[in-house]
């Protein structure tokens with residue numbers, strides 16, 4: 171029998187503020203009747219990391235982030251090399267990392283998955299000293315992350331507005347790649363470094379990505395021409411982006427990128443980095459709950 175001592179760290183402003191419901195929901199799930207757990211609400215940006223630092227010395231077996239991708243990154247990266255199992259209750263607008271691991275987007279179901287699912291060790295990607303669990307990048311999607319962070323209203327509609335706004339303004343840029351002993355230059359519209367496969371909402375930029383392969387996927391998308399946009403959107407939302415001739419995905423352990431890389435995003439949050447950017451994978455450093463591994467369907471992997 172697995173012994174549980176669980177800490178839920180809830181960002182009460184994530185998404186629609188549903189995090190406030192978590193204590194009530196847990197009390198009404200029979201499986202939690204005999205489980206030892208605590209719930210902490212964050213009060214400001216960066217608070218989740220401080221809570222994890224204290225919790226590391228309090229014998230927790232599992233720490234669960236209830237929030238969006240920002241909260242997931244803050245808590246997950248603070249748990250690297252601790253051996254404490256990390257899980258997610260999705261409250262954000264995209265929830266790419268949680269979706270890749272197979273967490274339900276329904277709060278009650280995800281709470282039950284925490285108690286029923288296998289755990290596994292996954293990779294984390296280091297980018298100039300910052301840690302990424304999900305998808306990070308430069309180019310168009312970094313520009314979108316910076317624009318979105320300045321908007322007064324958050325949420326999926328503001329995010330879609332930011333994408334459309336930047337699509338017509340952002341020019342492709344030229345970058346230098348140093349990967350596996352080869353060096354080349356290439357124009358990119360999107361330049362992503364992916365640990366998991368998707369940004370969120372099943373929008374997949376790295377269909378080959380696995381969290382357990384010891385590799386980071388460098389994904390290059392050239393700007394689709396206007397008449398290519400419908401097919402691009404179809405492939406992007408259906409994990410078929412690899413079919414597009416203007417997309418490539420390079421799997422490697424390390425990469426060095428040069429060019430105009432100042433504006434970046436790490437798991438969706440805007441960052442300013444300096445070129446050259448060094449990307450490397452840290453294999454198997456984070457223990458996570460992976461509901462997908464507990465499904466009966468064959469070939470399910472994370």
Ligand SMILES: Nc1ncnc2c1ncn2[C@@H]1O[C@H](COP(=O)(O)OP(=O)(O)OP(=O)(O)O)[C@@H](O)[C@H]1O
Pocket residue numbers: 181182183184185212213214215216217237238239240241242244261262263264265324325438
């Ligand atoms: N109580 C709080 N008040 C203000 N900001 C907070 C608080 N708690 C956490 N934060 C910050 O809120 C930011 C956004 O959180 P998060 O990404 O979880 O939600 P979201 O933006 O709604 O989700 P998504 O990014 O998926 O749209 C994080 O950077 C986090 O540090």
